[in-house]
Amino acid sequence: MLYKKLSYSVLLLIFLFTCLSLFFISRLRFDYNFDHFFPKHDPDLSFYLKYREKFGNDNDYLLLGLSHPKTLFDSTFLKKVDSLTTFISQLRHVERVQSPTTLSSPIIESFGIFEVPYLHVNQPERYRQDSLAIYQSEGLVGTFFSPDARSVTLLIQTSPNLTKLPSDSLLLHLKEKLQQINLPDYHIAGKAVAQSIFVDRMQYELALFMSISIAMVVIFLYFTFRTWWGVVMPLMVVLISICWAMGLMGLTGTNIDVMTMLLPTIMFVVGMSDSVHILTQYVSEVAEGKSKTKAIVTTVKDVGLATFITAITTAIGFLTLLTADIGPIRNFGVYTGIAVVVAYLLSMTMLPAMMMLMPLPPRTAPKKEAFTWPFLLRRLLLFVFKYRNRILAGTVGIILVSVYCISLIRLDTTLLDDLSDDDPVKLDFKYFEQNFSGVRPFELYLKAVPGHTLYELPVLREVEEIEKYLGSQYGLKFIFSPVTIVKNLNRAVNGGSETFFKLPDTEIQWRKLQSKLKLFRKRPELNSLVSADQTEGRLSGKMGDIGSARATVLTDQFREFIRQNTDSKLLLTHVTGSSLLLDKNNDTLTRDLMEGLLLDILFIGGIVGLMFRSFKMIVITLLPNILPIVLIGAFMGIADINLKVSTSIIFTIALGIAIDDTIHFISKLKLELLSGKPLYYAVKRTYLTTGKAVIITSCILMAGFCTLIFSSFEGTFYVGLLISLTLLFAVLSDLLLLPILVVYFFRPKTKVAGKVAQKQIQNQ
Structure with a gap:
């Protein structure tokens, strides 16, 4: 009864915090501002900000291109352009319009200055003479008039630092006028266009990826646990952790941008790991005939330390993004790292509380040997030990080839790198x-x-x-x-x-x-x-x-x-200028995040060292997880994927996520060794008990990140693709390489004990 009252109290407290978070979430706004991606502490940024105060922003403009199928020197076409110019100049948030129909050449005489227009719009008989003058004038062709004489450009100077709403309003009025005067062949480019399109797509993709992630997680959880509570409980933990993290964003006044937009989707898959490990262990304890209370206590005891360490290492993977000097990257790292810690705390409090109040899961009847996880994992482990020399040799060969492929990676980015080549905005x-x-x-x-x-x-x-x-x-x-x-x-x-x-x-x-x-x-x-x-x-x-x-x-x-x-x-x-800062941004960010990756490795190595008091175990833990990072680098080199803002963050994130399975493996191995089991037998027990959860969580993670490949943002696409591949390489590394490393580094103290234990594995 005491445990049930405590469980109700925990759930009530979580409910109150969730309601408070929902209030702050209502304050969140979507934002996409190029200035936020400038390196904050770069001296060139300070110089540019002062320069901008004196001479204005270099990207507060819109370019409007208008085309004619035959020639721009057509009376009807030019009159429409002139009418459009007058209309645009009267719009709110437009400071000045430079148009081919209003351009003029000044002439100074003794009586003053006179403006002679380059185009006499209302005098078609002068078009031939005008065209000769225009195409002989330096600075007009390629700026306001296309070389093939079929297109013109209007340069629209907008108010400084337009936000999304005025940008949308300006673009809406502009497009309505273009439709009204029948100028269908037009092209618009500029900061206002990019800002409007990016924010709209962020809102759409946030809803889309959350929906897909929920659906995929529900399917995986159902096929894993076959009960409704096996779906609802982990889902509740993750949803509430996302809610708390985004509530904190609302409380601190942080907007949703192209980076923090990924937080809910990532948390749906990353935050699920601890819950799956806990529920898997809980179901196993119940299947052995233990009572509900004892099963919960044993579960928390066995996997509590491992889930704590995995939460810390995953959070560190995100928090190392603080080494970047760019606001959106730092915000993404901070709030996602906090969300990971929150998910762990909820897994260790909310999840046991719900398990205490829920009925015991049904004890399923034993299945045929050929269809059980232990049977499949035992066969896989025997394969690993049988061909361990070949696996090690193959690993060394893969690393050597990967090092060469990594050298092919280029550091490069463009202004609209996040958009695909066939995107209308980029076109x-x-x-x-x-x-x-x-x-x-x-x-x-x-x-x-x-x-x-x-x-x-x-x-x-x-x-x-x-x-x-x-x-x-x-x-x-x-x-x-x-x-x-x-x-x-x-x-x-x-x-x-x-x-x-x-x-x-x-x-x-x-x-x-x-x-x-x-x-x-x-x-x-x-x-x-x-x-x-x-x-x-x-x-x-x-x-x-x-x-x-x-x-x-x-x-x-x-x-x-x-x-x-x-x-x-x-x-x-x-x-x-803004372009220079974005160029520098790519170089400095990549360097900073590589430093963050090294910092991540040092933190993880330190945690493992404290657990085992062994340098050998640090090497054993890191090698299977650095290998996937090396393979991803090789893949980027082969596939000609440039290293830039969106792809450089992948390495630190992937390492923090991928190492979770290794931590669970070595934590269980430590418990088996402390109980006095021989090394080979301890490896076998660890492999059979953690293998299922490792494979299931890896599948959930990969499936979740794969949803991001449907994004229209190239950066988000690569986050989904490359992290999914990293997790695939990581689970293969854990299943094939990790047991071999453990056996090579931790041989039994007596050869006889080792041979007996190895024989026991083969006989079972």
């Missing part, structure tokens, strides 16, 4: 790369040394040389800088002739031009390129999304060019 981005200058931003900070300004002719020539290098060697297009302003000014005072789209040849010519510079003060591009005191400025451009690996090489070469060819007594520069 839109590729459209701008193929027809225009691309979507990857480039930013270069310019600063005149004290005593000089950016509008001095020698300084401008230094900037022009940088522009030439970036255009010819770096692949940059759509370049704007103080040089652009001066070239436009020179052309404007010379009747708009393209011949004068250049810097002045002499200081005298430049002094004459400088008096006209004030006429450009009201032009928006002037304020966004040069500071008020004319000592600071920016060089901005667009290019194709070439990937972080190639971009890093080009940036290093560019810095070397600056060092050798730019006069540091006139001009100082600093490469910055």
Whole structure:
């Protein structure tokens, strides 16, 4: 009676905490912000934030591409584009629109400045002349007009740091207008598009994966225990642990992003392990005729330490993600690690309480020998011992081949790496790369040394040389800088002739031009390129999304060019921008997470060392679990899977999860050895008693992670695929390699005892 009252009290307390968690879960919001993936303590981030305060964000824009099946110089098409431009400029959250129909060439005369449009939209008879002028003007083709004269681009400058709701509203109005004026062949790219699409998909996939995970776990649990309580109890433990972890996220104001979205799905499979081991042991104790209370006490005693250690090692696997300097990665590691610990605590409190209140599971009649787990596991163990030398030789060969394959892995990522190549959003981005200058931003900070300004002719020539290098060697297009302003000014005072789209040849010519510079003060591009005191400025451009690996090489070469060819007594520069930070992010994150993996190995080794007081057992425990990590690295090298943000986190997570089965094995082995059993017999007993739970939990884990391969996010797909493969390699390693390592390292003290024990195994 006392145990039942205590069980009711435990369940009531858990219920109250769950209700409180549900309240905080209601505060959770979905979020996808590129800025959150910047390395928090990187000096370049601090520089970029200050730079952004002066010159604005480099990704607060939308690109709208419009295509015509024949030629863009069609009166009906251009009038629609002009009408759309007027509509967009009046939308909320739009600060400025640069459109082919509103572009103009300034001309400065004695009476002031005049704007001559490049396109006379309402005068079709001038289209031929306009087209000649446009395609002879530097800076228009490939930016606003496609080289094949079939597409145009509108550059829409949006309000800074738009969140999802205003982004959705802006895109909705834009698409409605496009449909209304019958412009079906359009493409949209930009931060607002990515943010809107990513958040919508996160919400959908969170619900989808939770549903699939629940269904798969229910099926596995039912076929394992064949009772309704064998399904409900573990499911309740995991659901409540997820609820508490997400409630903590709501309490601390952490939003759901592309990383924390994985928490529920991962916990459905990871958090199930302890419950399965406990219930499997409980059913075995009941089958031996023990009472309910004694069966529960024996179960907690036998598997309590093992489940505690597995919970700690799994939590450590996630918590080592704190070595990353990226907010979403750290949040994912912290809250998932906490959820793992919560799942363990609930398994050791809530699960025994429910078992105490539930009726005893039925004692099933013995099955035919050929269909029992002991029979199958005994045959497998005999196979392992019979061919142990071949298994060891094969393992060594596999490791050698894997080391070579690992060397094939590349460090690389792109701006939309999480999307598949045939995703509509990614296809839109590729459209701008193929027809225009691309979507990857480039930013270069310019600063005149004290005593000089950016509008001095020698300084401008230094900037022009940088522009030439970036255009010819770096692949940059759509370049704007103080040089652009001066070239436009020179052309404007010379009747708009393209011949004068250049810097002045002499200081005298430049002094004459400088008096006209004030006429450009009201032009928006002037304020966004040069500071008020004319000592600071920016060089901005667009290019194709070439990937972080190639971009890093080009940036290093560019810095070397600056060092050798730019006069540091006139001009100082600093490469910055969101793209640079994302490139650095990939390199630093991979390095940090590799350090986290090493830290994970050290923690696990320390825990095993405390358990057995033996360095040999540390080696025995780690080898079967490092091997799957090595195999996954080899698989990535063979399959040409790049090492990036989404794939680098897999190693620490997989190690923390995969080692659980090994911990259960060696914990049971320790109990058998302490009871005085010979080594071979202890290995046999351990293999037969833990083998079933090891295989079942591994199948649940693999099936659960396999659900992630249906994700539209490439990163989530690889998390599902690679961790599933890691778990498959881990269970094979535990079943085939671990018993051999134990026998080789822990031989019986007397050879006679060892031979007798080995003979006993073969005879049974």
